[in-house]
Amino acid sequence: MVELPRQDLPALTDSAERLLADLDSVMKQEMWSQAPATKTRNTLTILVSWLGADAPLLETDIRALVDGRSLKFSGRRVTQFLETRGLLITDAEFRRDAQQKRLEAQLAAPPATIAQELSVWIKAVRGEGKWEHTGRTYQSIARYWHVLDPILKGWLADGIESLREITRDDVKRAIGTRKGTPARSIHIVMRNVFRALRHEGVIFRDPTRGLVFAGINKTPPSVPSDRLADVLSHAQNDFQRFVMVLVCVHALSGTDIRHLLLTDLDLSRERLTVRRPGKRHIIYLDELTYRCAGLTMSTLRKDRIRDEAFEVDDPLHLMRLFGISAQTAMRYITAAHPERTAKLPR
Structure with missing residues (x-):
């Protein structure tokens, strides 16, 4: 290994000698x-x-040394070596993400109030706001900005000076400028922006709250009424009738139905939220579905547990599946299998 002439350099301290020996060991172990x-x-x-090794070195000093001398020096490897040993003071400005710099440049275009609001949004999405969570990368935020930018320019052209002025109708009109996936992207970005601003206390009202992108807002065609009536006549209870309607009228799958929660049914708005991987689908209830769903969810739940009790006469199974107490599970087993309960352990 060829070393620099030492006559022009200050004498190395003991800590500097140890640090160089550590580097030699690493290079040998990793076979540089x-x-x-x-x-x-x-x-x-x-x-x-020149600087010693008793205190962390500035990344700016390393860059100043290697700039213009790339044939003789390697600032990147030294930086990595020192950083792993806690001996580097990083240069935050130099390390700023390229997407971060681009976003900061784009924030210079809107009026000061909106720029400040969007800065709060970016900070919140990065996980640096009031609510602790795993932050998104600047690259991810840049994709959101790509969707947001044309909408923002339209609002600015309309004289909007703050995102506090944006109404639910403004958001709907923005979504309405596109169809299909692009429209869904606008909805997702708008919801992300205004939820973050609401959480950070920048706005008092979230115009996207309760706004659902449903795609096609019409009830799918159902099976003929005579055939549907024949199918429903075979239902043994209210729960089965409700499930049959969801399958026959709205074409829900078994997986869709298994994932339904009590809170997914909103009778006041006449709709049912179906949870699917990565998205939510909204069913707008027709008259028949509404009547079947108008039964109390408590009744439907009891019917479901009772059906399971008829199929499996095991109280432990009911307790695990439905989260009910031992006493409640035994009550269902007794109702479903009165002739067997005397044999069951209590």
Whole structure:
């Protein structure tokens, strides 16, 4: 390994010698090739000769040394080596993400109030706001900005000076400028922006709250009424009748039905939310579905548990499946299998 002439360098301290020995050990263990090993050792030697190794080194000093001298020095490898040992003070400005710089440049275009509001949104999405969560990357935020930018320009052209002025109708009109997936993307971005601003206390009212992108807002065609009536006549209870309607009228799958929650049914708005991977589908209830769903969810739940009790005479199974107490499970088993309960352990 070719080293720099030492006559022009200050004498190395003991800590500097140990740090260089540590570097030599790493390079040998990782089997660095000759060229990068020489450049890295030369760079670190000069740094610790002049600055010592008792305190962390500034990344700006390393960059100042290697700029214009790339053939002899290796600032990147030295930076990595020092950072792993806690001996580097990073240059935050130099390390700023390229997408971050681009977003900051784009924030200079809107009026000051909106720019400040959007800065709060970006900070919240990054996980640096009031609510702790895993933040998104600047690259992800840049994709959101790509969707938001044309809408924002339209609002600015209309004289909007703050996102507090945006109404539910404004959001609907923005979504209405596109169809299909692009429209859904606008809905997702709008919801993300205004939820974040609401959580951060920048706005008092979220115009996207309760706004659902449903795609096609019409009831799918059902099976003929005579055939449907024949199917429903075979239902043994209210729960089965409701499930049959969901399948025959709205074509829900078994997976859809198994994932339904009590809170998914909103009778006041005459709709049912169906949870699917990565999205939610809204069913607008027709008259028949509404009547079947108008039964109390408590009744439907009891019917479901009773059906399971008829199929499996195991109280432990009911307790695990439905989260009910031992006493409640035994009550269902007794009702479903009166002739067997005397044999069951209590």
